[in-house]
Amino acid sequence: MTLTGLLGGSFNPAHGAHRAVTLFAIEALGLDEAWWLVSPGNPLKPQKGMAPLPVRVRSALEISQGAPIHVTAIERELGTVYTIETLRALKRRFPQRRFVWLMGADNLAQFHLWKDWQEIAAELPIAVIARPGYDSTALASPAMARLRSYRLTAAEFRNRDEWSAPALIELRFDPDPRSATNIRRADPDWARRFDGPPPRDGVTHSLIHESERESDA
Numbered sequence: 001m002t003l004t005g006l007l008g009g010s011f012n013p014a015h016g017a018h019r020a021v022t023l024f025a026i027e028a029l030g031l032d033e034a035w036w037l038v039s040p041g042n043p044l045k046p047q048k049g050m051a052p053l054p055v056r057v058r059s060a061l062e063i064s065q066g067a068p069i070h071v072t073a074i075e076r077e078l079g080t081v082y083t084i085e086t087l088r089a090l091k092r093r094f095p096q097r098r099f100v101w102l103m104g105a106d107n108l109a110q111f112h113l114w115k116d117w118q119e120i121a122a123e124l125p126i127a128v129i130a131r132p133g134y135d136s137t138a139l140a141s142p143a144m145a146r147l148r149s150y151r152l153t154a155a156e157f158r159n160r161d162e163w164s165a166p167a168l169i170e171l172r173f174d175p176d177p178r179s180a181t182n183i184r185r186a187d188p189d190w191a192r193r194f195d196g197p198p199p200r201d202g203v204t205h206s207l208i209h210e211s212e213r214e215s216d217a
Helices: 016-029 053-063 074-078 083-093 105-109 117-123 135-139 142-150 154-158 180-186 190-194 212-216
Strands: 002-009 033-038 069-072 097-104 126-129 168-171
Touching (some): 016 069, 016 126, 016 168, 033 053, 053 190, 097 105, 142 168, 154 168
Parallel strands (some): 097 126
């Protein structure tokens, strides 16, 4: 079985902190690789300031070079909108893999607002990576109250004989000040650096084109 970490996000743009935290999680959890799930976004609600999907994918491909990280926009191909739908579709499509969901403590703090969040927790292990300023909120969250009894250390997770969920693994990572928000503020035209031909999906190997809605936005 191939052990694969899943890190979802807009990657608007991808940056060094994404890479650093992913490599840290791969080592800590004993994973073989990670997939960056670059979200296509909700086509019915274009978000101001969101770069087109191919641009965000190209930024992720640049940052992930040389690492065991595959950049994918597979959610567009799957036609899924919610995380629970994506996870179930991935498990059906890749039965020879074992997936771990990677998220920051900021996401755990509002995880209870996600659609069918308890079902997500039942689908696969979740590794939570500490983020400055969010730890106390995450610890007090409804999701933590529900999952506290399923907490494991990274070592306990690696040494388990059985791959089961729920499982909540807390990873301590040194603070990294880099963020997509700060990059956009410092360089509002960052997306122009990633103009080019359609990039190739690192999982499906198909070309990722700009959608009509994105090109008209």
